[in-house]
Amino acid sequence: MQDILQMKIEEMPGLEFDCSCGRHHSFSVQGISIRKGAIEDLPRMAAPFKDDKILIVFDSNTYRVAGETAVRLLRENGFTKVKELLFDTGSDILIPDERTLGRILQEQDLDCKLMIAVGSGVINDSVKFVTSRTGLPFIIVATAPSMDGYVSDGAPIFSHGYKYSPQAHLTYGLVGDTDILKTAPQDMIQAGFGDVVGKITAIADWDLAVKANGDYRCDTCVRLVEKALEKCFAKAEGLPERDPEALGALMEALTMTGVAMALVNISRPASGAEHMLSHFWEMDYIDRGLNPIHHGIQVGVATVVIARFFEELADILPEGTAALCPPAREIEALLRKGGAPASPKEIGISRTLFHESLIKGWTVRPRYSILQFAKDRERLTALADQLTEEFYG
Numbered sequence: 001m002q003d004i005l006q007m008k009i010e011e012m013p014g015l016e017f018d019c020s021c022g023r024h025h026s027f028s029v030q031g032i033s034i035r036k037g038a039i040e041d042l043p044r045m046a047a048p049f050k051d052d053k054i055l056i057v058f059d060s061n062t063y064r065v066a067g068e069t070a071v072r073l074l075r076e077n078g079f080t081k082v083k084e085l086l087f088d089t090g091s092d093i094l095i096p097d098e099r100t101l102g103r104i105l106q107e108q109d110l111d112c113k114l115m116i117a118v119g120s121g122v123i124n125d126s127v128k129f130v131t132s133r134t135g136l137p138f139i140i141v142a143t144a145p146s147m148d149g150y151v152s153d154g155a156p157i158f159s160h161g162y163k164y165s166p167q168a169h170l171t172y173g174l175v176g177d178t179d180i181l182k183t184a185p186q187d188m189i190q191a192g193f194g195d196v197v198g199k200i201t202a203i204a205d206w207d208l209a210v211k212a213n214g215d216y217r218c219d220t221c222v223r224l225v226e227k228a229l230e231k232c233f234a235k236a237e238g239l240p241e242r243d244p245e246a247l248g249a250l251m252e253a254l255t256m257t258g259v260a261m262a263l264v265n266i267s268r269p270a271s272g273a274e275h276m277l278s279h280f281w282e283m284d285y286i287d288r289g290l291n292p293i294h295h296g297i298q299v300g301v302a303t304v305v306i307a308r309f310f311e312e313l314a315d316i317l318p319e320g321t322a323a324l325c326p327p328a329r330e331i332e333a334l335l336r337k338g339g340a341p342a343s344p345k346e347i348g349i350s351r352t353l354f355h356e357s358l359i360k361g362w363t364v365r366p367r368y369s370i371l372q373f374a375k376d377r378e379r380l381t382a383l384a385d386q387l388t389e390e391f392y393g
């Protein structure tokens with residue numbers, strides 16, 4: 001088998017191997033295409049379903065930037081049973097709730113064999129959830145490099161106004177066309193970048209959990225993510241100008257994190273204490289009936305904060321762990337280079353919420369992290385006070 005670390009992301013679909021971590025890894029995604037003009041690869045990716053009924057889902061915006069082209073390409077290439085579902089919400093934002101999910105289910109005819117989701121967050125999550133329950137494969141045509149959920153088996157949706165993330169399934173294929181991604185609003189690009197920056201502390205946190213808590217780790221997956229991060233960070237200054245190469249590297253880093261998660265079947269490669277802070281903030285916003293700030297924007301900001309934990313606790317961290325996390329001010333500079341916000345105050349997190357999240361963030365999920373480490377070593381309260389003063393003055 002070719003060394004996975006030398007592979008291009010397009011070569012990874014269908015991959016299966018015995019890993020140095022002692023486990024057998026497999027990756028069920030069948031096709032990935034991330035490049036300029038990648039939408040032209042859609043008919044080839046969907047070819048096994050050429051004679052079948054296909055349901056393609058978009059909203060008015062994603063129809064305009066990608067859906068229209070997707071339908072045309074399929075028809076030109078001999079796909080005759082393509083059924084369209086357009087969510088026309090006007091100025092309202094689409095929510096992945098009972099109404100949206102039910103609508104998709106209603107449009108899934110008995111002889112439908114494949115769904116294609118054209119969009120990012122909501123359309124991706126909705127189609128992912130419905131197809132996971134009805135047992136159909138789906139292909140995602142991404143319209144924004146905004147999060148790492150394209151290749152992940154979770155689908156954040158709403159039930160009775162409450163957000164949760166039930167397990168769904170992995171996509172059959174992913175199309176990330178940089179000509180389409182560059183039409184994404186700047187805040188969605190910032191969010192994707194923030195989510196990628198978050199992998200820095202996620203990986204340091206994973207190392208801590210291995211050394212201080214005896215958790216499992218796969219070094220191959222860590223290297224996969226690190227390589228994608230290096231490439232993305234090297235091109236970060238092109239993001240504010242929507243440079244196609246920078247957007248491609250961002251999309252690849254988001255996707256590679258998904259690949260790594262799928263290989264080890266846990267979200268460790270993608271999410272550590274920085275995600276706990278962001279989830280804590282998000283839950284507070286939802287509790288108060290407010291629209292939360294983009295996930296990745298919160299994550300990017302939280303990464304700077306968690307990096308301060310690694311700095312302040314360096315004296316008691318296991319050997320080698322502190323070195324995995326760069327100084328907080330470097331992470332802040334990196335976020336700025338990519339045009340993303342870098343402080344909790346700047347994105348409107350209140351001082352009270354910030355302090356509370358540092359103290360209680362470890363309760364968000366049962367997972368060992370630097371927050372738990374600080375709590376167990378009785379350093380959490382003092383650190384929370386110190387950092388709140390530092391970030392809010």
Ligand SMILES: [Zn+2]
Nearest residue numbers: 148195295299
């Ligand atoms: Zn994330």
Ligand SMILES: [Zn+2]
Nearest residue numbers: 019021218220
């Ligand atoms: Zn492994």
